[in-house]
Amino acid sequence: MSKAHIALIINGRPIEALVEPRTLLVHFLREELSLTGAHIGCETGHCGACTVDMDGRSVKSCTILAVQADQASVMTIEGVAAADGTLHVLQESFRQMHGLQCGYCTPGMIVRAYRLLQENPDPNDAEIRMGIAGNLCRCTGYQNIVKAIRHAADTLAAQPRILEAAE
């Protein structure tokens, strides 16, 4: 079974690689590129800890083959903060609103919330909850996660250029 050539953009960086076709995107990110922010939780497509952004859509990298990401532009949690390490408004909001406890789900939550706020910059609580329905948290009961995303939406509405800057 021969390896397949893939070329893609990850966090703005062009990447070329030869991968076994059965390699899952999350393993490619973590093991080949040392981008360990996308977490492996349930491995069955339920928990969303592995969520990354692919061509402007949230996807679960445990259920996508690396070969399916060929030619795609992928953003992981490592691509959310500014290059100088300044946290994105969403990351800052999760900290301020205590939107995490153990932190395992957090990379997936933030990457999903990032796209959710692009799709709907002013979501109400119900829309936030439906928007993160594919991300499970076993600690917080979601209350503070919803608050954090709402807080980020409010902050971004006051400073609309910040979100664009991270693209």
Place this chain on the structure above:
Amino acid sequence: MIPGKFGYHRPQSVAEAVGLLASLGSEARALAGGHSLIPLMKLRMAQPEHLVDLRRVTALKGIRREGADLVIGAMTTQAELIASALLADLLPLLPETCRTIADPQIRNVSTIGGNVANGDPGNDLPAVMQCLGASFILDKTGGQRSVAARDFYLGPYTTALAEGELLTGVRIPIPPAGHGAAYEKLKRKVGDYATAAAAVVLTMTGGRCTTAAIALTNLGGTPLMVDQAAAAIVGTALDQASLDRAAAAASAVSDPAEDARGSVEYRRHVAGVMTRRAILRAAAHANQRSI
């Protein structure tokens, strides 16, 4: 969990894809979004020797009107169905159903073709397609045929799709203006497969039901058309006795397995409840649209 080894192929066209499926034989599978197939491969419950990835076959994407029909390419994602202005206008049942499937990430990847083709009795779109009188377009090298959704499902994961064939699209007759439709799905949590679900498409004239189609999801090895439930309401004003008969017919035809979603008795009971709710909501929808 990592899938077993397979040969990987990425055709650019339908002709190339069906050529690959024909030459690779029974151990090849088409890969659409992969959100049914890849989990099965990770569990080694599916171990295809070859995957034919349809991602680059751009001709398989899109929603278009052809005369009295809507034709939807197999690789159109559920998120795209939800976002379609054409469907919101002509066939709102489809986006409504897609919103009950899985979660945003999965709907971004999983496709209408995968949902209807793989024969999983838990999938939501097959019953809806049966209700709508849809047909599936099956391509192979040197030919194309069309199979009615009502004839397509033979058993769990067993369909009329023959070796070397690829489901390339879905053709749906546009329901008459003023029709009503609803999909009622009982599930334990957002994104779950149905404990029981009912699809209803009907027309109302002067407060009476004139036509109806009713089908059930995840209550047997295939989607279940319940002609007796439809017959129970056609010609009526949807009075209590008619609704009772329709619900009883849906419960009677249901043959669910006992699983974490409930006992056989419970799931048969809620099959009737979902049928009743879907009929009433479809009727309300019809009345609203005909004003």
